[in-house]
Amino acid sequence: MAEGGGLLNRYRVKSSIGGSNPPLSATQSTLFSLFNLHRYKTPLFGPFLQVSSIREFLQLPESSPIIGLFSDLIIEGPVFARGPKESSLADASECTSPGAVLLFVHSVTYREMASFQSLIDEYASSLEGLTGVDFQAEVCARLQTFIIGFQTVPSKPQGDAGLDAFSDHGHRAYCCYGPELSAFKKDKDRVGAIVDKFRKDLRRLYELEFNNEVLQHYVSPEMETILPKGRKIRQIELLVNWFESHRVLSPILSAAEEYEKVSQGRYVEGNATVIVVGPKDLANRYAVDEVTIMRARQRVFLQRIQKKAQSVVLTSTAKFDEKKEILKELCPEKAEIIDALWIQLQSSWRMALAFEQELDDTLPNLHRDLEANRARILQKVLMLMLSSPAPWEQLLRSTEFATEILRKDFDTLFGTIVEDLSNGEVARLVGECPIGWKRTASNA
DSSP states (O other): OOSOOTHHHHHHHHHHTTOOOOGGGSSOOHHHHHHTGGGOOSOOHHHHHHOOSHHHHHTSOTTSHHHHHHHHHHHHSGGGTTSOHHHHHHHHHTTOOHHHHHHHHHHHHHHHHHHHHHHHHHHHHHHHHOOHHHHHHHHHHHHHHHSTTOEEOOOTTTOOTTOSEEEGGGTEEEEEEOOOGGGOSSHHHHHHHHHHHHHHHHHHHTTEEEETTEEEEOOOTTGGGTSOTTOOEEEEEEEESOOOOGGGHHHHHHHHHHHHHHSOOSSEEEEEEEEEEOHHHHHHHSOOOHHHHHHHHHHHHHHHHHHHHHHOOOOOOHHHHHHHHHHHHHOGGGHHHHHHHHHHHHHHHHHHHHHHHHHHHHOHHHHHHHHHHHHHHHHHHHHHHHTOSSGGGGHHHHHHHHHHHHHHHHHHHHGGGHHHHHHHHHHHHHHHOSOOOOOOTTTO
16 A cells, blocks of 8 residues: 555555445545555556646546546536636646646645544544443444444343453453543542543453452452353453543553452453543544434434433423322322322423423424424324313323324434423423313212
């Protein structure tokens, strides 16, 4: 592989050696062809260096695939976008040399590379904004896209033994940690939290625990049920959503060396490699395409809604609470269940309000769709309540109708919270619906 081409050649190399094919290298791009002209067997450079203008260059034989490539690039490129193609080419034919063509090619390269870098930067920023299980889910989704045999490890039934995922038939382990960065006032506090978390994960992998501040062997029954028989971990990757200080390295790497000396080494090989991977490292490791960006944006959006829902204040809940008390009078033996249900309905109500506010602020078109769907839900719920002598018995059917309506427009982007939104819309209608819940003779 010739030098040059930078990021493009890097992904081409991965494809050529049989690795995963990132979307960027799925087809040979124009820029890759320009940077690898020497690979073509056609006599391009001889005639190219002899011509003195673009017009002469375009009159070369079309047998070479690069001639057409250059022709399309030159004629359609933004360099001559000031007027019609004919006049632009005529104006450039007497004053533009092949050297200028190369400058133009390089300018396209810089713009394309800048576009790639902006995607990488956005994705790294998205990873930094994700926390908890959302960060772990996104990291696993990304690695699973590019690493053949990447296996996630569910925490059920009795924990994941500190192992969030593994690949290479169990030789490479992955541990994730996405702390809530705003919870730490100083960087040293973040460093301390990251070091403590990954030390704990490493002790579990090495089957160790402290007993009166002394490390002792501790049998991990779950590790035996996770890794393939006879396999030992050779490399441990610690993935975190914040890696802006090198002060996490020495404590973690020193702890790994200490644990290795004490451990019986049943699941981790001696001299196993331990590395810390931050959001920028992960974003630069593989190609970032539109699917990756959309998935990350969706996770960030949903996490923002969940955080906003915690601070939403429900107003005018008097009717909502009144109907709960009526229901408890009607079903006194289920009072605790009703209280629990009302708490969940209030939580979903907050989620629905936070979702509405976020759409109104960021996605006005989808907000209009939501308003239309809410009108349909209101109509369906009112019809159910009016047709039943016991409106409270229609709660389940109401949520089913709401889910069916919302899924049509929001399932693709927000499928994971559609049911919560449906419950929230029904809870809102219970609180605002003019149809009262009253004890009737038949109910009594």
